Amino acid sequence: MMELYRSAHGGSDQGFLADMDAQYARIFPDPFTPQPAKPTDGSRTALLELFTGSACDPCVSADLAVDALLKTYSRNQLVVLAFDQHIPDPDPLANPDSIARAKSYGVAFTPTSKLNGKNLWEGGGPRANAETSYDEAIKKIDADANKPSGVQLQLTATRSPDGMIQASATVSIDNPQLLQQSLAPDPPAKAADDKTPAAIPAPAAQSAPIEPHLVANFALVEDDVRYSGENGIRFHRMVVRSLAQPAGTGSPVEPGKTLEATFDPAAVSATLKTYLDTYEQKNDRFGKVQFLAKDTTLEPAHLAIAAWVEDTATHRVLQAAFVPIASTGDQIHQTQSEPPTQRQSEAVAKTGAAK
DSSP states (O other): OHHHHHHHTTTOOTTHHHHHHHHHHHHSOOSSOOOOOOOOOSSOOEEEEEEEOTTOTTHHHHHHHHHHHHHHSOTTTEEEEEEEOOOSSOOTTOOHHHHHHHHHHTOOSSSEEEETTEEEEEOOOSGGGHHHHHHHHHHHHHHHHTSOOSEEEEEEEEEOTTSOEEEEEEEEESOHHHHHHHHSOOOOOOOTTOOSOOOOOOOGGGSOOOOOOEEEEEEEEEEEEEOOOTTSOOEEEEEEEEESSOTTOOEEOOTTOEEEEEEOHHHHHHHHHHHHHHHHHOOSSSSSOOOSOOOOOOOGGGEEEEEEEEETTTOOEEEEEEEEOOSTTOBOOOOSSSOOSSOOSEEEEEEOOOO
């Protein structure tokens, strides 16, 4: 293909990717129009975790629904993390941290998704199913947005001239009562044909206090990765490249204590390459394989830091934050209801003003 392209363009392949992107957009237009940007009161930033795979046909609807959700909500309202899996076939966007995060939830198939640590979608489907998944997610995201968790999270991230990314987060608990409510078990779901009256809940004073086990974790995210996988999706959003702490764990939250994480994109890129090279030769599922492509170069203009506060006992996510990173010297200020229009090397995301 490249030889044909060069012969038709005077020996140059400089415009190849842009032309392929345009062809993809023409052949595979967005299956539906997302809802306009939604205002919220800023009390809670939701975290959507998508366990997907570039070779997973049913993941198409989930991937496209996420694309639309990112247009409807700002990153001060919704943070998305995509954890690629080797399901059903090897995926060059997967990495040890994405695999481990799925294992911490007990995820066994794709697509699987979690909203604030709780199940969001069950199963997936083709492009035609994307709007249904999107509509279902909108209802649940909006419902959680009106349920402040009592937890605030302030995230900052900077890039040094040598490329190192330093992130720091401060967590505060402004409303312990709201935190207790956020960690309480959901009431059992009633069957559609169940006519029995709902049980009257016991008074809150009679309920035993729930002991929180709060940790915070950081993720290095590449917000837009171009890879044409077997399921036909060409652009993959919010791909997690590395976690600061092992999946399912994090740094214990202590009032007033600043938590920090450092990411070296060059080292992360090298680690990803080593992992994929090794996976091709030896893995516990497929035997020897050969990826269609395995470019692990991280694009500096597409890097971001995400952080979230999680209760390790329940997997409930109480608050999340997101800061895009760009070349040294750029800076933006994120607002409550307006998505960023530039990238930044130093930014602050403040979320979670308790009500």
